[in-house]
Structure formats: structure tokens, C-alpha cells
Amino acid sequence: MGLLGIIVFVIVLVAAVGLFARAVYQRYLILRLGKPEDRFDQIGERVKSVLVYVFGQKKVLDEAYPGLLHVFIFWGFLVLALGELQFFGEGLFPGFVLPLLGHSPVFFLIQNVFAILVLVGVLMACWRRYVVKPDRLDHNPEAAIILSLITGVVLTLFIADGLRAAMHPAGSEMAPVTVFLAGLFIKQGWSQSTLNTLYYAFWWIHALIMFGFLVFIPYSKHMHLIACPFNTFFRSLSPMGKMLQPINFEDEQETLGTQKINDFTWKQLLDLLTCTQCGRCQDNCPAYLSDTPLSSKRFINNLKDHLLECGKEIGSGNTSNSSENESLLEKSLIGSVITEEELWSCKTCGACQYVCPVMIEHVPKNVDLRRYLAMEEASYPSGVDNAIRSLEDRGHPYKGTMASRSSWYRDSWVEDLVKENNKEVLFWVGCTAALDDRNMKIAQAFAELLKRSGVSFGILGEKESCCGDPARRLGNEFLYDCIARENIELLKNYKVKTIVTTCPHCYNTFKNEYPQIDGEFSQKYQVYHHTEYLAQLLKEKKLTVESSFTETITYHDPCYLGRYNEIFDVPREVLQNISGVKPVEMQRTRGRSFCCGGGGGGAWTEEEGVRVNHMRAEQVFESGADVLCTACPFCMTMMNDGIKVKQAGQDKVVKVYDLAEILEIATQKTDI
Amino acid sequence: MQIMVCLKQILDPELPPREFRLEEGEMTPATEGVHLVMSPFDQNGLEVGLQLREKMPGTTVTAVTVGPEGAGDVLRKALAVKADRAVRVPLEQDCKLSGNIIAGMLAGAARELGADMVICGRQAGDWDGGQIGLILAEELGWPVANLVTGIEPGSGKLVLKCELDEGYEVLEGNTPLVAVVTNHETNVPRIAKVKDTMAAMRKKLELIDIDPQGNSLELASLEIPVKEVNCEIVPGEDGVEKADNLIKRLSELKVL
Numbered sequence A: 001m002g003l004l005g006i007i008v009f010v011i012v013l014v015a016a017v018g019l020f021a022r023a024v025y026q027r028y029l030i031l032r033l034g035k036p037e038d039r040f041d042q043i044g045e046r047v048k049s050v051l052v053y054v055f056g057q058k059k060v061l062d063e064a065y066p067g068l069l070h071v072f073i074f075w076g077f078l079v080l081a082l083g084e085l086q087f088f089g090e091g092l093f094p095g096f097v098l099p100l101l102g103h104s105p106v107f108f109l110i111q112n113v114f115a116i117l118v119l120v121g122v123l124m125a126c127w128r129r130y131v132v133k134p135d136r137l138d139h140n141p142e143a144a145i146i147l148s149l150i151t152g153v154v155l156t157l158f159i160a161d162g163l164r165a166a167m168h169p170a171g172s173e174m175a176p177v178t179v180f181l182a183g184l185f186i187k188q189g190w191s192q193s194t195l196n197t198l199y200y201a202f203w204w205i206h207a208l209i210m211f212g213f214l215v216f217i218p219y220s221k222h223m224h225l226i227a228c229p230f231n232t233f234f235r236s237l238s239p240m241g242k243m244l245q246p247i248n249f250e251d252e253q254e255t256l257g258t259q260k261i262n263d264f265t266w267k268q269l270l271d272l273l274t275c276t277q278c279g280r281c282q283d284n285c286p287a288y289l290s291d292t293p294l295s296s297k298r299f300i301n302n303l304k305d306h307l308l309e310c311g312k313e314i315g316s317g318n319t320s321n322s323s324e325n326e327s328l329l330e331k332s333l334i335g336s337v338i339t340e341e342e343l344w345s346c347k348t349c350g351a352c353q354y355v356c357p358v359m360i361e362h363v364p365k366n367v368d369l370r371r372y373l374a375m376e377e378a379s380y381p382s383g384v385d386n387a388i389r390s391l392e393d394r395g396h397p398y399k400g401t402m403a404s405r406s407s408w409y410r411d412s413w414v415e416d417l418v419k420e421n422n423k424e425v426l427f428w429v430g431c432t433a434a435l436d437d438r439n440m441k442i443a444q445a446f447a448e449l450l451k452r453s454g455v456s457f458g459i460l461g462e463k464e465s466c467c468g469d470p471a472r473r474l475g476n477e478f479l480y481d482c483i484a485r486e487n488i489e490l491l492k493n494y495k496v497k498t499i500v501t502t503c504p505h506c507y508n509t510f511k512n513e514y515p516q517i518d519g520e521f522s523q524k525y526q527v528y529h530h531t532e533y534l535a536q537l538l539k540e541k542k543l544t545v546e547s548s549f550t551e552t553i554t555y556h557d558p559c560y561l562g563r564y565n566e567i568f569d570v571p572r573e574v575l576q577n578i579s580g581v582k583p584v585e586m587q588r589t590r591g592r593s594f595c596c597g598g599g600g601g602g603a604w605t606e607e608e609g610v611r612v613n614h615m616r617a618e619q620v621f622e623s624g625a626d627v628l629c630t631a632c633p634f635c636m637t638m639m640n641d642g643i644k645v646k647q648a649g650q651d652k653v654v655k656v657y658d659l660a661e662i663l664e665i666a667t668q669k670t671d672i
Numbered sequence B: 001m002q003i004m005v006c007l008k009q010i011l012d013p014e015l016p017p018r019e020f021r022l023e024e025g026e027m028t029p030a031t032e033g034v035h036l037v038m039s040p041f042d043q044n045g046l047e048v049g050l051q052l053r054e055k056m057p058g059t060t061v062t063a064v065t066v067g068p069e070g071a072g073d074v075l076r077k078a079l080a081v082k083a084d085r086a087v088r089v090p091l092e093q094d095c096k097l098s099g100n101i102i103a104g105m106l107a108g109a110a111r112e113l114g115a116d117m118v119i120c121g122r123q124a125g126d127w128d129g130g131q132i133g134l135i136l137a138e139e140l141g142w143p144v145a146n147l148v149t150g151i152e153p154g155s156g157k158l159v160l161k162c163e164l165d166e167g168y169e170v171l172e173g174n175t176p177l178v179a180v181v182t183n184h185e186t187n188v189p190r191i192a193k194v195k196d197t198m199a200a201m202r203k204k205l206e207l208i209d210i211d212p213q214g215n216s217l218e219l220a221s222l223e224i225p226v227k228e229v230n231c232e233i234v235p236g237e238d239g240v241e242k243a244d245n246l247i248k249r250l251s252e253l254k255v256l
Helices: A003-031 A043-055 A064-092 A105-132 A141-167 A176-187 A192-219 A221-233 A266-274 A296-316 A322-330 A340-345 A351-355 A362-376 A384-394 A415-419 A431-435 A437-452 A469-473 A477-491 A504-517 A530-539 A569-576 A612-623 A633-646 A659-666 B040-055 B069-080 B099-113 B132-140 B194-202 B239-252
Strands: A425-428 A498-501 A526-529 A552-555 A582-584 A627-630 A655-658 B002-007 B009-011 B036-038 B060-067 B085-090 B117-121 B144-153 B158-163 B168-173 B177-181
Touching (some): A003 A266, A043 A221, A064 A141, A064 A192, A141 A192, A141 A221, A192 A221, A221 A266, A340 A362, A362 B194, A384 A477, A431 A633, A437 A530, A437 A633, A437 A655, A437 A659, A469 A477, A477 B194, A498 A504, A498 A530, A569 A582, A569 A659, A627 A633, A627 A659, A633 A655, A655 A659, B002 B040, B002 B069, B002 B099, B002 B132, B009 B069, B036 B040, B036 B069, B040 B144, B040 B177, B069 B194, B085 B099, B117 B132, B132 B144
Parallel strands (some): A425 A498, A552 A627, B002 B117, B060 B085, B117 B177
Antiparallel strands (some): B009 B036, B144 B158
């Protein structure tokens, strides 16, 4: 290429890189709007995350079809990017050979194969986007532009490479597409000069498409190409149960919770920039699927649009509109970017972030916004306000209950345990198991199992209070903080070393959240969910299965046990220990389990239209199970109701049991 | 306008009946392990007062309770929803005093505070006496509106909406007056904002000493009736099985 060509190329390159860098810098400035957050610990683990989730595409591949097409395009582009160095070098300086790879026939072959894979990926994407048209994908020109650019990059690369090979086939002998195209061009009988002109024509088209793509990236959803590796690097390394950050109420707080976009942390803003609108979150969101106003995808993208609007002026350095920009930054998100109804529709089940391939953390943003509503505005949806009042007044959220915390054990052997407060094992019953008639049976069954195993344990009886989970999920962090501190102090009066509970919400609170308030809590207390504790008792042969339980059982993963604490296998193993049990899985299971609708305050909100528990009940019937096994009192209540409603017209009667109840039946001595 | 709202701390009325106990050897309810709350109708009264303040600039709301130091909790709750002042009239073991004496003490507080209007709940959620508002109005010599659901500022007068068995009556008048409030969807108590709750914890509660005066009816006896209930739950997985078991059981008992 002549000097003029090189100069033009350099100008275009500098312009493209400059525009790209400017746009990325604007995004960086946008992130600086956020509050500080420390995500720089465990660097080794973070690098590993990038390797596994970005280069390994682990989460992307959770879904076969879209996963595979993404892998084709992603890895194809990585390989093609390497080849671009040779491609551009050779065009600019004829005879240029990239060391090692330059004219390597194997590399040409690999490049050819990966380029084909990119095209296959693009075709798969087009099929899905324009023929299958899944609900979760938006239909806008952006995707079409991107797919066209990708196709353009690959086709021009093929043609230019074929033309080059037609002139001098150095290294291309093993590359089938290049060899085929070179043969085709040779057959045309074009002169070397024509071939050369055509080569440079396609070389330039290719270069312009590449640079156009580069500039387009930060302005489109393909920003995820840049943001995703960072978002993955800075992802939360804790279990999901630790995702909510506490508030220090001793510090003077300007605003409690998140009101404006810059009340979020920089990492929360990076989440927004990273979203690629793949819609996996929405596909797994019980609120969206039950026709509430909330879509987890729209939630993130509405915030993202608002953030980019706010960022427009900041990044451009144009301060003439700064007052308008300031007013955008001062704008309350609730009511303008997201409605109260959307916020309260969330069950905090965490399915959205569990499936998100780019590690977006949806739930804490929702709870942060709820915190503003709850604490600054004292605004709750109908039903929830009564739960909050009841928590404040009587330490449990069940206004109107005719039970007390002693109802489940009154006049039984358990009653004596309250008086003996010298035990090291505490059975923390939780509000629902203590106050709800159906759930009392779970408390009774578990207490019976502990007795049968010879475990010396105590209960707090009337001294027990709510763990604070409902208040926290409903955004009243202050109430949660007060309850948690009272409980931490209460426990200090006893010799307790082990806390075991049948409620995954209490479990999560003790395991992951109280240590945020009392740094020594984890050292002082071993916290178990009853499924873990029962598995251990079985393993130690303190509990032995005496009779069979001949039923087809499907296990429903409670969100706060499964997704929040990664306890998926333990309950299933307990069930497998029981002879006769025929396990079946529902279609949505384990990490993709469908919420019962009771989490995040859902147990107290009035659902309109399709109910989440009814949907889950239908999934239970679809599984063909006779018994639904749960391990959470909220799930028990919600699923019991759901099954009762959906039972009509079904061939079989489905019974709902807690794991403890099933084990209690199976470990009864049969020789009575 | 100075509004005085009377608040009473009571045993949680949601306490299940079988959990209700008396202090051993005494005629007072046991409070250990039992939650104490603001009487529900008083909460409605407070809400009516706060709503009226919002509509009439310059109005102040003073929360007043008669009771021991612990009763200050209800005053803190009132401050948390932004009552302007909170006053406690000290009294130990108020449950042994007749309503007329408590009403007299509240009337004394109203005079001391220079109140133009006194709002009470229609009856306390513990003993359901329902005397205070009416006797208090008599003590002060003020008119009283009963079963008020809301008060609105009208043209030069106050408009009080009162509940009847079927429908409403609307009363008009000027202060001073006593409004005895009942619950209604328009006076559902508000929830306190957290910063206001935190501020309320730091605020000072005022004390006004007023001697209890007048004849009191004495509590002669207080006991929990013992009910004997023989209840048997008929087992069964579904309605059909339960019905079968019920018939079987009734036959065994020779009822059928």
C-alpha cells in the first residue's frame, strides 16, 4: 500500500480508536457517579472468575442454543482478532509476516474454521431472533446492525483473503474457504492488478466495518464486550445470602436507601452498563411470568437508560446543560424510572441474578430502592404495612394470629425445654413454624426427630422473636437492625453454640447477615438448616430409617436455601436415604427453581391475576409427583394453598410435606 | 389550635385469649413476655389529629398518656409520627382506677396545656371501658362528638364526620370540643419514617403531675373463667375420609 493509503488508514484508525476511547471514558465517568464500594479483595479468585465465566463462558452455556451460538461468535472473534494483525499488517506492508502465526497454515485453517463458526453463530442468532422470536428478546434495529456488522466482518475477511491467496497463496493451503475462494477468483482469469485492486477494495471495506463496529460497541448493548470482563472480575464472591449491605445507623445518613441514580454504588452502575438484554433474568422471573408489572430485564434497562441520559453531559465535557443534568441526577427514580408496583412485585428469589451470564446483581438494587420507600417515605403496599406494624409491636409479622409462640408445644414434652436454658443446641423455631397451624407440625416433627436422635436441645419459647428477614427484604433496614441486635444480645444469655432452624430465611439471616452486624457471630455459633442437621444425624447413624415411604416425591428448592446458600444436594440426599422414595424433578429445579411467591414480603402482599404459587403448583402436577417436599415454612404455606387450588380436575392428590415430616414418618419404629 | 390526643398503653389486644394471665395473687394482668402497645382506637385518634394539623397550619398536636414510666413508649410512637409534644401524667397501676378519675386527670392535663380540642379513642383495647372521652368532656364542660371518623376545617367551623349504625352524621362546631374517635379507612394510623423514629428516641418526654381525685369504684374480683372444652379433631386426608371417620366416631359415642 502506498504512503497515502497508510496515512489514510492511520487517520481512520486513530479516529476510530479515539471515538471508541472517548465513549469508554464517558462510561468510566458515569461509573464515578456511583458511591464507593470495595470489590478489590481476593484478586486471584476474581481473575479465576474472568477465566471461567468470560473465556470459559460457563454461565452462557447454561442454556444450550443461545449459549452455543454465543460461544461460536465470542471465540470466533477472539481468534479472528489475532488474525486481524496479520491481515492489516500484510495489507499495509506487503510481505509483512506476523511472527509464529503469520503464514502458519494451521493458523489459517483455525481462522477459517472459527470464521465459519462465527457465521454459523450469526445464522443461529438470526433464526432465533427473527423466526423463533422468544418473548425475552427485544426487537430493535440494534441487534440487526450488530449481526450485519459481524457478517460483514467475516465475509469481507474471507473475500479479501481469497483474493490475496489468488495472488500468492502463502500459508493458505490448508484453509478450505480461502482455497475455495482463491480458486473461484483464479477461474475468472483476472489479472494480478485486478486481483490486487479488488483485494484492497475488500481490505478497506473490512477495515471500515471493523472500525465502525469498534465505535458502535460502547454506544450499543455490545458495551458488554468491554464491561462484562470487568463486571465479572468485580462480581460478588460471597453467597447470594450476603448480598444486601448493612447500613450503619450510627452515622448520619443523608438518604436512607436509594432514591437517585447516584445513590447506587459504582459496581451497581457497572451492572447496568453491562446488561446485554439477553432476557434470561426475565425468563426466570416469577414476578414477570405471573404478569406483574415487573420485568427484571426492563428494571435494569430502564435504570441503564436513565443512567446514560444522566451521563451524556458529564462525559461530553459540555457544561452548558449542567443544570439540566443536575436535575436528572436529582430525579427520584421511583415514580419516573421504576414504579412502586414494580418494586413490590419482586420476590427477592434471586433467580434473575443466578442465571445472569454477565453477573448483574438485580435484587440488591431492588431492595435499596425499597429501603428508600420504607424508611424515608414509610410507604408500603397494602398488607405489608400490617406485617411491619406487627413486627414493631409484637416481634412477628403475623397480625391477627390466634396462636402464640408456645402453641405448637403446649402440653407436650417440649414444654420442659423452655425452662432448661443450658443447652448448647438451640432449635430456633421461627415465626411461621411457631404461629401458623400447618407449619407447627413441622416444628413438632423436627423436635421429635431431635429427641429420637438423642440430641439435647433447647428452645426459647416466648422469648424468641422474628429474625428480621421480612423487615430487611421489605426495605426496613432499621427495623431489621434493631431486631437483629436484640437477638444477638438475647443469644448471649444462653450457652448456645449451635443454632438449627427449619426456616431458610432465619437460616440465611443467622448464617450470612448477623455476621455483618456482629463480626464474631460466625465464630460463636454454628448455624444449620434442619435439612443439613438431619443429613448429619443420618450420617452419624443417630437417626435410622425404619420404614419406607413409597411415594413419588418432587423436591421444591426454597430460594433462600438453594440459590441463596447453594444447598441443593443435601435435602435430596436425605430423601434418597429413605427406602421407597421415587424422586422426580420438576422442570424448573435447583438453581432455576421457581419461587413459591412467599419471599421478599410476597407472603403479605396481595397478588392480583396469576399467582406465583398457583404456577408452581401446576409445575408440581406436571412432574407427576404424589408428594411435594419442601424445606421452608413460607414454601409450605404458599404451596399448600397453591396445590389446594390447582387440585381440581387433577387425576391424583398431591400432598405437601416438609422434609422433616417425611423423615419423621420414615424413622418411626415399625414394631409398635 | 392546640389539639391534645389521649393515648393509652395497653396489653397487646392480639394476645391470644389462652395466653392472658394474671399476676399471681393480684388482680392485674401479667405483663411479662407480653407486648404492650398503643390502644388501637387511640391510634386512630392520633391519626385524626395529625390529619387535621396538616389541613390547619399553626395547629399543634400534643400526645398525652396517664401511666407509669414504661407508658412513655406510646408517647415515643406518637413523636415518631411527628406529634409536636409528648406529655406523661405519672400514675402507677392505672387499671385499678375508675375511668372517671383518669378522665379527671386528663382534663387537668388539657387545662394545663391550654388545649382547644381533646381527641380520645372510643374505648381502650384492653377493658373496653369507653368512658374517658365522655367524662372528660363533662369535666371540661365542653361539647363532645362521639364515633368521629374524621375532622375537616370548614368555613369558619370544624366539620366532624361521625359514624352511625347505618350511615353518617355530620356535625359542625367550634372549639373547644372533645372528639371521640372510631376506626375508619380514612384514619388508618400512619407508619413512622425511620429518621422520625430515630429523632423521637432523642426527644424529651414532658411530665405533668396531676393528683387523682374523685370516688373510684374498686375492683373487687378479677379472675379468668375456666372453660372446659373437650375437642377432638377427626383425622382424615380428605373430606370423604374425614366424613367417614366422623360418622364412625359419632357412632362410637352413641350420638348417632
